[in-house]
Amino acid sequence: MEKFSTFTGVAVPLRRSNVDTDQIIPAVYLKRITKSGFEDALFASWRNDPEFVLNQAPYAKGEVLVAGPDFGTGSSREHAVWALRDYGFRVVLSAKFADIFRGNAGKQGLVTGQITEAETELLWRAIEENPGVEITVDLTTKVARLKDISVSFEIDEYTRWRLLEGLDDIALTLTHQSAIDEFEKRRPAWMPKTLPARN
Amino acid sequence: MAEKPLTLAEKIWQDHLVVKGESGAPDLLYIDLHLVHEVTSPQAFDGLRLAGRQVRRPDLTIATEDHNTPTIDIDKPIADPTSRTQIEALRKNAKEFGIRIHSLGDIDQGIVHVVGPQLGLTMPGITVVCGDSHTSTHGAFGALAMGIGTSEVEHVLATQTLPLAPFKTMAINVEGTLREGVTAKDIILAVIAQIGTGGGQGYVLEYRGSAIRSLSMEGRMTICNMSIEAGARAGMVAPDETTFAYLKSRPHAPTGNNWDEAVQYWKTLVTDENAVFDKEVFLDASALDPFVTWGTNPGQGVSLNDVVPDPDSFSDANERAAAIRALEYMDLRPGIKMKDIKVDTVFLGSCTNSRIEDLRAAAKIIQGKKKADNIRMMVVPGSQKVRVQAEKEGLDKIFKDFGAEWRFAGCSMCLGMNPDQLSPGERAASTSNRNFEGRQGKGARTHLVSPLVAAATAIRGTLSAPADLGEN
Numbered sequence A: 001m002e003k004f005s006t007f008t009g010v011a012v013p014l015r016r017s018n019v020d021t022d023q024i025i026p027a028v029y030l031k032r033i034t035k036s037g038f039e040d041a042l043f044a045s046w047r048n049d050p051e052f053v054l055n056q057a058p059y060a061k062g063e064v065l066v067a068g069p070d071f072g073t074g075s076s077r078e079h080a081v082w083a084l085r086d087y088g089f090r091v092v093l094s095a096k097f098a099d100i101f102r103g104n105a106g107k108q109g110l111v112t113g114q115i116t117e118a119e120t121e122l123l124w125r126a127i128e129e130n131p132g133v134e135i136t137v138d139l140t141t142k143v144a145r146l147k148d149i150s151v152s153f154e155i156d157e158y159t160r161w162r163l164l165e166g167l168d169d170i171a172l173t174l175t176h177q178s179a180i181d182e183f184e185k186r187r188p189a190w191m192p193k194t195l196p197a198r199n
Numbered sequence B: 001m002a003e004k005p006l007t008l009a010e011k012i013w014q015d016h017l018v019v020k021g022e023s024g025a026p027d028l029l030y031i032d033l034h035l036v037h038e039v040t041s042p043q044a045f046d047g048l049r050l051a052g053r054q055v056r057r058p059d060l061t062i063a064t065e066d067h068n069t070p071t072i073d074i075d076k077p078i079a080d081p082t083s084r085t086q087i088e089a090l091r092k093n094a095k096e097f098g099i100r101i102h103s104l105g106d107i108d109q110g111i112v113h114v115v116g117p118q119l120g121l122t123m124p125g126i127t128v129v130c131g132d133s134h135t136s137t138h139g140a141f142g143a144l145a146m147g148i149g150t151s152e153v154e155h156v157l158a159t160q161t162l163p164l165a166p167f168k169t170m171a172i173n174v175e176g177t178l179r180e181g182v183t184a185k186d187i188i189l190a191v192i193a194q195i196g197t198g199g200g201q202g203y204v205l206e207y208r209g210s211a212i213r214s215l216s217m218e219g220r221m222t223i224c225n226m227s228i229e230a231g232a233r234a235g236m237v238a239p240d241e242t243t244f245a246y247l248k249s250r251p252h253a254p255t256g257n258n259w260d261e262a263v264q265y266w267k268t269l270v271t272d273e274n275a276v277f278d279k280e281v282f283l284d285a286s287a288l289d290p291f292v293t294w295g296t297n298p299g300q301g302v303s304l305n306d307v308v309p310d311p312d313s314f315s316d317a318n319e320r321a322a323a324i325r326a327l328e329y330m331d332l333r334p335g336i337k338m339k340d341i342k343v344d345t346v347f348l349g350s351c352t353n354s355r356i357e358d359l360r361a362a363a364k365i366i367q368g369k370k371k372a373d374n375i376r377m378m379v380v381p382g383s384q385k386v387r388v389q390a391e392k393e394g395l396d397k398i399f400k401d402f403g404a405e406w407r408f409a410g411c412s413m414c415l416g417m418n419p420d421q422l423s424p425g426e427r428a429a430s431t432s433n434r435n436f437e438g439r440q441g442k443g444a445r446t447h448l449v450s451p452l453v454a455a456a457t458a459i460r461g462t463l464s465a466p467a468d469l470g471e472n
Helices: A027-031 A079-087 A099-107 A117-129 A157-165 A169-174 A177-186 B008-015 B042-051 B081-097 B112-118 B133-141 B150-159 B184-195 B217-230 B241-247 B256-266 B317-330 B356-366 B384-392 B395-402 B451-460
Strands: A006-014 A064-067 A091-094 A111-114 A134-138 A143-146 A149-152 B017-019 B027-030 B033-036 B061-064 B100-102 B127-130 B144-147 B161-164 B168-175 B203-208 B234-236 B279-284 B291-293 B301-303 B345-348 B376-379 B427-430 B445-448
Touching: A006 A117, A064 A117, A064 A134, A079 A099, A091 A117, A091 A134, A099 A111, A099 A157, A117 A143, A117 A149, A169 B150, A169 B161, A177 B017, A177 B027, B008 B017, B008 B144, B008 B203, B008 B234, B033 B112, B033 B150, B042 B081, B042 B150, B061 B081, B061 B112, B081 B100, B112 B127, B112 B133, B112 B217, B112 B384, B127 B133, B127 B150, B133 B144, B133 B217, B133 B234, B144 B234, B150 B161, B168 B184, B184 B217, B184 B279, B184 B291, B184 B301, B203 B217, B217 B234, B217 B241, B217 B356, B241 B256, B345 B356, B345 B451, B356 B384, B356 B395, B356 B451, B376 B395, B384 B395, B427 B451
Parallel strands: A006 A064, A064 A091, A091 A111, B033 B061, B033 B127, B061 B100, B127 B144, B168 B203, B168 B279, B203 B234, B345 B376, B345 B427, B427 B445
Antiparallel strands: A006 A134, A134 A143, A143 A149, B017 B027, B027 B161, B291 B301, B291 B445
């Protein structure tokens, strides 16, 4: 996982609440065998609507999603996070996230910043007045800036630490690399080996 | 001061501790053997690619194709495009990351939990994981074997370790001699009926006692396989002479000094005399009948000589509600004799009961007998090697003469990811491990049985034991 400290990207106003993971990615896309390449599946049914925000030119390359409250409810599918990430989003700001979605996001390097509903409205208006405008999200200070607007966001400290350090679960285990190396030296010779293959 | 007495599971845990978790963090354990199949691995490999990581130990990893594979026409392209894609992905990933793979048509292709032991890769005292809940099978050798999820598959591929939270220990004591016609499958179905499908949650089970000691390795695998149906994290049997004899001539078993050293260590893998289990369960093997399920979870089972239970007989409200729903789904009424239940299909196969011993036992019952007209019987060996061995012994001819379908190896009708499925409303006697709603096909009804009951049922057309066959 890449370290995340400060990120600046195109802001997208998603004026909807209760965006559940079935809306983020419909079940039909879960049959796939990859953990990448889900960008076409993001909000798949909404994207048939020309009025949908991501179908409007200034927002097509969105990277910071500002969404209504209760974002990511419903099914636990991690594919929802993969779809947002693959489309290009690095941050979602919302007044409230579903627990499982927030957990999944943290594992995949997607920042979920919690702001108030009033701040959400403030950001939506500012974005709509300047379509294509960028937001800068600073994870070290937990502040999101859009022009002269500055909003503090919340994120749990353990997740913030892991994101700042760029550590996923595997990366955390790899901090014990030398202990693993040492352990391997002690393994007895009779232990099974699949290679070279014997039949 | 003497060291604290330990259970078998605790000894293996201790011997695999890479980093002891501090202040609530999980322990980091080394994984000796990682088994891979096509369904739960593609996203894990993709995760490695995204992060630019390699497989740390391809030499401790092995892949086989089992869940999606067809059991007929295996020389033709796989008809279902999604299944074909998953299999092709596994082949590509194995090639890219240097992992040994046994593909459809290969002599060592088969159900992952049949292939590992058959190659002699599953050994006492090792840790085994696979992205499949029935990994508990390998505990039969005195290994600590656990099913894991796709994120954990990726974690093991990358690091050959796994962070694991501590477990509790439960002894399942099975004493006495099994009666004729009663098998390992009946023991484990009775255990699950006794402790419930959640009874093992958080525990590693150790099966102990004279009845377990007298079982073959195949029988022990059947028992450990279904530990997960009791909700347990793993199940195991301490290794003994039966284990060593099974392993001795296997392709990947240690040789020479390594064998001697291994056996010396393996003999220490018993629960210390004064060790304390967090929980103990007792079962009298000599009182057991053939056991079958009537409901839609593996804990809903009774003696084959019994009747379908009345939901009102359950004091627990949740169990009562579950029984009502199950009887409705199964289209059964309380009080019906289990032996009067008419079956459409008999499935002999799955990682629970598809080994050579299972096929031999069933073949012995049906030899020279006539199949009931209403029955379709499908025999699916657990691996290609089992299939070839059975053909050497002429078992395939016995099954075919009887009117059964003799198939190629795979998971098949146990979960119906391939075309081997039941039709809606169809009723099966199945030697597999799960009787969940829709498991073997949408609307299909499953009774879990032993290979002996499966064979007798195919002859009589209703759920039956070999003892019911008489001298006809």
